[in-house]
Amino acid sequence: MERPGSLLTEPTYRARLREATRTDWRFLLGVSPDDVVLAGGADALHLAHSLSPWVRKVYRLDQQQPPDVLDWVFFSGALSPQEGAAADVTATLRRAFDALRPGGHLAITLENRWGLHWLADWRTSRRDTHGRESTGRSVTRHGLRWHRERLRGMGADQICSYALLPSRDAPRAIIPVDPPCPPEAQKMALDQVWQRASPAAAIVRKALGALVTGGLMRRLYPHYLLVGRKPC
Amino acid sequence: MLNATLQQAVAAAASVADPHELHLVQCSSTGATGAIIFHAWVRGDSQPRVVVKTPRDTRLQHALQREWDAVTALRVDPRLAALIPAALATFDCDGAKYYAYAGVPGRTMYSRFRNRILASRDSMLERFAVQALDVSLRVHATHTREATSHEVARDLLMDLAWLEGAIPEFPQSVAECGRAFAHRLADARHHLPRGRVHGDFSPYNVLTTGMRVGVEVRLIDWEHTEAERPQHLDVFRFVSACVLLGLRGQARHQAFGQMPARAAGLVSALLRPWLHQMTAGGAATWLEPEMLEALWWHYWTHAARREQERRARPDDYRDATYLPGLVALSQRIAPPVRSRSSAFAC
Numbered sequence: 001m002e003r004p005g006s007l008l009t010e011p012t013y014r015a016r017l018r019e020a021t022r023t024d025w026r027f028l029l030g031v032s033p034d035d036v037v038l039a040g041g042a043d044a045l046h047l048a049h050s051l052s053p054w055v056r057k058v059y060r061l062d063q064q065q066p067p068d069v070l071d072w073v074f075f076s077g078a079l080s081p082q083e084g085a086a087a088d089v090t091a092t093l094r095r096a097f098d099a100l101r102p103g104g105h106l107a108i109t110l111e112n113r114w115g116l117h118w119l120a121d122w123r124t125s126r127r128d129t130h131g132r133e134s135t136g137r138s139v140t141r142h143g144l145r146w147h148r149e150r151l152r153g154m155g156a157d158q159i160c161s162y163a164l165l166p167s168r169d170a171p172r173a174i175i176p177v178d179p180p181c182p183p184e185a186q187k188m189a190l191d192q193v194w195q196r197a198s199p200a201a202a203i204v205r206k207a208l209g210a211l212v213t214g215g216l217m218r219r220l221y222p223h224y225l226l227v228g229r230k231p232c
Numbered sequence: 233m234l235n236a237t238l239q240q241a242v243a244a245a246a247s248v249a250d251p252h253e254l255h256l257v258q259c260s261s262t263g264a265t266g267a268i269i270f271h272a273w274v275r276g277d278s279q280p281r282v283v284v285k286t287p288r289d290t291r292l293q294h295a296l297q298r299e300w301d302a303v304t305a306l307r308v309d310p311r312l313a314a315l316i317p318a319a320l321a322t323f324d325c326d327g328a329k330y331y332a333y334a335g336v337p338g339r340t341m342y343s344r345f346r347n348r349i350l351a352s353r354d355s356m357l358e359r360f361a362v363q364a365l366d367v368s369l370r371v372h373a374t375h376t377r378e379a380t381s382h383e384v385a386r387d388l389l390m391d392l393a394w395l396e397g398a399i400p401e402f403p404q405s406v407a408e409c410g411r412a413f414a415h416r417l418a419d420a421r422h423h424l425p426r427g428r429v430h431g432d433f434s435p436y437n438v439l440t441t442g443m444r445v446g447v448e449v450r451l452i453d454w455e456h457t458e459a460e461r462p463q464h465l466d467v468f469r470f471v472s473a474c475v476l477l478g479l480r481g482q483a484r485h486q487a488f489g490q491m492p493a494r495a496a497g498l499v500s501a502l503l504r505p506w507l508h509q510m511t512a513g514g515a516a517t518w519l520e521p522e523m524l525e526a527l528w529w530h531y532w533t534h535a536a537r538r539e540q541e542r543r544a545r546p547d548d549y550r551d552a553t554y555l556p557g558l559v560a561l562s563q564r565i566a567p568p569v570r571s572r573s574s575a576f577a578c
Contacts, residue, residue, distance in 0.1 A: 017262075017263075020288065020289070021260065021288070024258070024260055024268060024288065025258075027235070027238070027258070027268050027270075027286060027326070027328065028234070028235055028238075028256065028258055028270075029234050029235060030234055030235030030236070030237060030238060030325075030326055031326065032326040032327060033326070033327045105234065158234070160234065171258075171260075172259065172260045172261075172262060173257070173258060173259050173260070174257070174258035175257055175258075176255055176256070176257065181255035181257055181273060182255060182273050182274075182275045182276070182277070184273065184277070184278060184279075185255055185257045185271065185273040185280070186257075188257070188259070188271065188280075189257050189259050189271075191339075191343055191347070192259045193259065195262075195342075195346055196346065197342075197345060197346035197477070197478030198346075198478075199348070199349050201346065202346065202347045202348060202349050203349060205347060206347075206349075227234055229234075
């Protein structure tokens with residue numbers, strides 16, 4: 001008999017949920033079982049592990065891959081060890097972008113330094129599935145606009161971005177930011193993702209709705225997913 | 233929008249000529265083994281045009297397929313068609329199967345509850361109960377018959393036997409309580425309705441366009457529907473979910489332990505009129521405290537089984553309430569005395 005004390009605790013369940021939902025964006029992006037992908041960034045190890053059941057092959061950044069076979073490059077967490085150096089980040093992105101086959105995509109998950117994290121527990125946890133502190137940095141110094149400009153500078157097209165809620169690790173809601181989606185859709189997603197039932201939470205949700213109506217919320221989401229395509 | 237294949241398939245399901253008019257917002261299930269849900273919006277609409285589901289884990293596709301089969305079968309009945317979102321299309325994309333349903337107006341009762349600012353918890357729950365009474369009667373009336381009290385008791389024992397078989401070292405105290413309450417139900421000698429049940433009739437799955445009676449109502453998540461089950465299980469599911477609504481952790485377990493007392497208002501507003509409408513006689517008998525207690529045990533045993541069945545792994549359920557609650561209750565109370573006159577055989 002499973003005693004109440006031996007039931008899965010909330011923190012352990014959250015860790016398992018994070019593992020199960022880490023790559024939920026794969027449906028929206030169209031990652032297929034035939035795809036060959038490269039996982040990079042500070043959380044590359046977790047990302048590669050989570051992606052492996054859904055694609056044909058996962059490479060890491062430090063592995064040599066054949067030219068022109070990569071369908072996707074994913075970055076999760078800080079892009080390079082010296083995140084502060086813009087040139088270093090740009091070089092990492094450029095190297096990954098060049099490795100894509102024509103028509104392949106590069107995707108980056110970012111934590112927004114100016115996001116409304118303080119309203120709820122929306123900051124990406126630094127703990128792994130065993131409750132240990134993660135060693136990787138999750139907050140990138142550069143923002144969504146900066147990364148978008150880097151992709152554009154490298155020649156990427158079809159650049160678009162999404163907000164990830166509640167975290168980039170376990171994105172239960174994925175909201176189109178650029179190009180934007182209707183305000184009603186954003187409000188519904190915010191209501192679904194943060195379901196705490198209290199008058200204070202209800203007031204905050206109403207305030208978030210007002211920010212959506214005013215067009216400000218798109219700059220304040222805590223986490224983003226930025227995607228660009230290498231032209232054919 | 234990057235997944236052009238998905239966008240075109242959703243646009244076809246929504247009968248939208250230009251796929252670029254659609255904005256796909258993903259709002260997935262909160263469970264690790266749940267569904268990925270897309271809401272496809274067209275600018276200017278007040279509700280999503282289409283809602284598309286796909287399993288996060290392909291091993292759990294049977295749950296979504298079961299819901300699809302149930303919805304397509306039930307919508308043939310015009311009395312139910314008005315309550316169920318239309319099943320539009322299924323399609324395969326990138327190795328996953330997708331199920332597209334029509335978007336419906338309104339919000340779930342739970343969304344209304346969690347976004348209340350001034351309304352009290354009790355007043356909202358009573359309004360929900362009145363709306364739930366109306367919709368439950370509409371669903372249950374589509375297929376119902378009078379079942380003997382022995383049939384109801386056997387239903388309890390069936391769930392109990394499942395739990396005993398599925399859980400090693402199932403607590404003797406729960407088994408004894410269950411059997412004793414089954415005898416008490418059998419002794420009632422009054423009928424209860426049996427027939428179509430929604431199976432997960434709760435404020436999470438009832439969408440309404442307002443708080444009054446007569447507003448538009450839709451029921452979603454039909455994967456647990458059954459054609460032949462005691463129908464009071466739906467009513468108890470709703471009452472129980474209302475008592476636990478918005479509560480977490482210790483407060484939730486505490487509320488479970490005090491459920492019959494906390495549910496008194498909902499029993500008056502929902503169960504009492506439901507019994508009066510659905511049974512030819514005997515409603516007063518079922519509402520007596522002893523019988524009500526037996527009906528609660530019937531529901532809790534059923535809910536404990538449901539809770540256990542939903543676990544993909546033995547420990548894969550975050551917020552188990554019913555089985556631990558039953559164990560605690562059965563250890564706290566003495567098993568009810570069995571009637572010597574009962575001819576009911578376990």
